[in-house]
Amino acid sequence: MASVQMTDVRKSFGAVDVIHGIDLMIEDGAFVALVGPSGCGKSTLLRMIAGLEETSGGEIAIGNRVVNDLTPRERNIAMVFQNYALYPHMTVAENMGFNLKLAKKPQAEIDARVSEAARMLGLTPLLDRRPSQLSGGQRQRVAMGRAVVRKPQVFLFDEPLSNLDAKLRVQMRSEIKGLHQKVRTTSIYVTHDQIEAMTLADHIVVMHGGRIEQQGHPMELYRRPANLFVAGFIGTPAMNFVDAVGGSDDRGPLAKLPGGEAIRVDGVRLDEGRPVTLGFRPEHLATHGAGARLKGPARFVEPTGALTHVTFDVGGHNIVAVIDGEHQVATGQAFEVSVAPELVHVFDRQSGMRLNAA
Amino acid sequence: MSGFARGKRRKFTSYVLTYAGLVSLFLVFVFPLLWIVGISLKTREQIFTNPPVFFWIPTFENYVHVLTQSDFLASFGNSLVVTTASVTLSLLIGIPASYTFARFHFPGRGVAMITLLIMRMLPPVAILLPLFVLFKAVGLSNTRISVIIAYTTFSLPLIVWVMKDYFANLPKELEEAAYIDGASRMLAFRRIVLPLARPGIVTAAILSLLLAWNDFIFAAILTNNATRTSPVLLASYAGGETGTNWGAITASGVLVVIPVIIFSLIVQKHLVQGLSSGTVK
Ligand SMILES: Nc1ncnc2c1ncn2[C@@H]1O[C@H](COP(=O)(O)OP(=O)(O)OP(=O)(O)O)[C@@H](O)[C@H]1O
Numbered sequence A: 001m002a003s004v005q006m007t008d009v010r011k012s013f014g015a016v017d018v019i020h021g022i023d024l025m026i027e028d029g030a031f032v033a034l035v036g037p038s039g040c041g042k043s044t045l046l047r048m049i050a051g052l053e054e055t056s057g058g059e060i061a062i063g064n065r066v067v068n069d070l071t072p073r074e075r076n077i078a079m080v081f082q083n084y085a086l087y088p089h090m091t092v093a094e095n096m097g098f099n100l101k102l103a104k105k106p107q108a109e110i111d112a113r114v115s116e117a118a119r120m121l122g123l124t125p126l127l128d129r130r131p132s133q134l135s136g137g138q139r140q141r142v143a144m145g146r147a148v149v150r151k152p153q154v155f156l157f158d159e160p161l162s163n164l165d166a167k168l169r170v171q172m173r174s175e176i177k178g179l180h181q182k183v184r185t186t187s188i189y190v191t192h193d194q195i196e197a198m199t200l201a202d203h204i205v206v207m208h209g210g211r212i213e214q215q216g217h218p219m220e221l222y223r224r225p226a227n228l229f230v231a232g233f234i235g236t237p238a239m240n241f242v243d244a245v246g247g248s249d250d251r252g253p254l255a256k257l258p259g260g261e262a263i264r265v266d267g268v269r270l271d272e273g274r275p276v277t278l279g280f281r282p283e284h285l286a287t288h289g290a291g292a293r294l295k296g297p298a299r300f301v302e303p304t305g306a307l308t309h310v311t312f313d314v315g316g317h318n319i320v321a322v323i324d325g326e327h328q329v330a331t332g333q334a335f336e337v338s339v340a341p342e343l344v345h346v347f348d349r350q351s352g353m354r355l356n357a358a
Numbered sequence B: 001m002s003g004f005a006r007g008k009r010r011k012f013t014s015y016v017l018t019y020a021g022l023v024s025l026f027l028v029f030v031f032p033l034l035w036i037v038g039i040s041l042k043t044r045e046q047i048f049t050n051p052p053v054f055f056w057i058p059t060f061e062n063y064v065h066v067l068t069q070s071d072f073l074a075s076f077g078n079s080l081v082v083t084t085a086s087v088t089l090s091l092l093i094g095i096p097a098s099y100t101f102a103r104f105h106f107p108g109r110g111v112a113m114i115t116l117l118i119m120r121m122l123p124p125v126a127i128l129l130p131l132f133v134l135f136k137a138v139g140l141s142n143t144r145i146s147v148i149i150a151y152t153t154f155s156l157p158l159i160v161w162v163m164k165d166y167f168a169n170l171p172k173e174l175e176e177a178a179y180i181d182g183a184s185r186m187l188a189f190r191r192i193v194l195p196l197a198r199p200g201i202v203t204a205a206i207l208s209l210l211l212a213w214n215d216f217i218f219a220a221i222l223t224n225n226a227t228r229t230s231p232v233l234l235a236s237y238a239g240g241e242t243g244t245n246w247g248a249i250t251a252s253g254v255l256v257v258i259p260v261i262i263f264s265l266i267v268q269k270h271l272v273q274g275l276s277s278g279t280v281k
């Protein structure tokens, strides 16, 4: 196990800069998720840590040892690929033991470690099969087994669950979490699924265009997104955004919607007329309670069981609210919710940066 | 009811048609071979009987003749040597070359691939005469080495074009997984890439084997009586003072086909595809 430290890490493919200076400290034993939209450089960064991609600039250290010029073999990391990359001509046991075999460990030790990992992952009855004889979930588990067997310093995962169906994905997610709680190996997990990131990681790094937008504890990112990008990326359904202008009255700061409604905000000073963007999370819009009120006709009503998603129109903006499933709403009907001042996110409209204080 | 009956009849018809097709195909391909085997088992008189005899007591005198009275064994040995050597050499050079073409980007890659193809598209005679002059200049004329070099030159483009696609289609992640498992590039190539490319390698080997084993024109020009290969010897049975020796031609023809058949039987199980299915979704 080891920490991973990146200092001003850069990558370009020819003339194209893909990673623009990443600084990131990953504690020993942490589970870190790298999230971001497609093409933001998550896989590239992971592959640089693995040594599969050369580093164009900066420094990567694993356990205080700079690894920039080391081969993947010398880095002692394990990686789980999106398509699993199991060796088709080897059995499950051979796949899992390949690293130990290359390290010239005695066969008895290889067998012992493979069967231990197989037991941990429920693969014992499958050890003699070939990858082509396994289901998607089983292959996924073998790929994890191959990583676990070798007791590496760091686990790297590149969207390991994206080839599985929804149900299996949820199941494997908890298995990965359980596995990490057992072995406590530093893990870096790439995904574009923010739910996966939220549920698995104790530290999330949100990337966008080859830069880190924000990093921190999942709830920190959820509660205090640093900018519009993170605010829109973390949380489902996504945060609602409405343009407004700043102002205040004798009770404190306000933001005025184009339709004239005033929304009371908290933890921010707004000059009169300052252009801002307000953000409200759908789940923070309440059908009862105090706070500024938003109202308009309901456009879509989507029941999901316990919760219902209502899309309604506020001065030409579509706003989504997540409300209790028992609450009756009909399409076209007037709909009204309130939002507490401390749950209104205020962003500068130009820079997109968060304006609310802590 | 009628739907079921009609379905059954249609099935029967398609069954008959399928087999009729297969049988005629079989006859078209196998008939010449059977005819040759037939002639090789006849005496000189039986061969020239008109109308041909269809039932006779087979004789092995033609086989005895080619195996004892002629240069057959020497030429057969030459064929074995030049074929084995050129196939081995072609694979040894061709496999790493095609892997390089498949996995590395380097300036001139496309041009090099096209050049290989163009060389292969030239008629053999166009290359043959310059080769003949060249071998003479370096003192290799009438040697088996010259034939081996010529065959290798000629089968390399074939191998590279077949194998390059094969390597390019193997998921790169398999090799990357091997690097992460602690393999060097060389080791990953040996332990992961080569085993998975086996069907492709076998195909390439068959192609270059047939090229060398069946060649007549290169060997006819580049060898002498001591170094000639079987096809050249076979051709020498035709004409001559005693007339064409059909018995000897057909008997040696049959003997020459046997190694090819044995080889095909050995390698065909390696041709089974789909080995790489199930690695990558
Ligand atoms: N070998 C390469 N050559 C040139 N450009 C590349 C190469 N690999 C990746 N890129 C570019 O680098 C950028 C980042 O790619 P990367 O694969 O890291 O994205 P990602 O965040 O993993 O996306 P996804 O979620 O789709 O997997 C992309 O714009 C991609 O086109």
Ligand SMILES: [Mg+2]
Residues within 6 Å of the ligand: A042, A043, A044
């Ligand atoms: Mg990716």
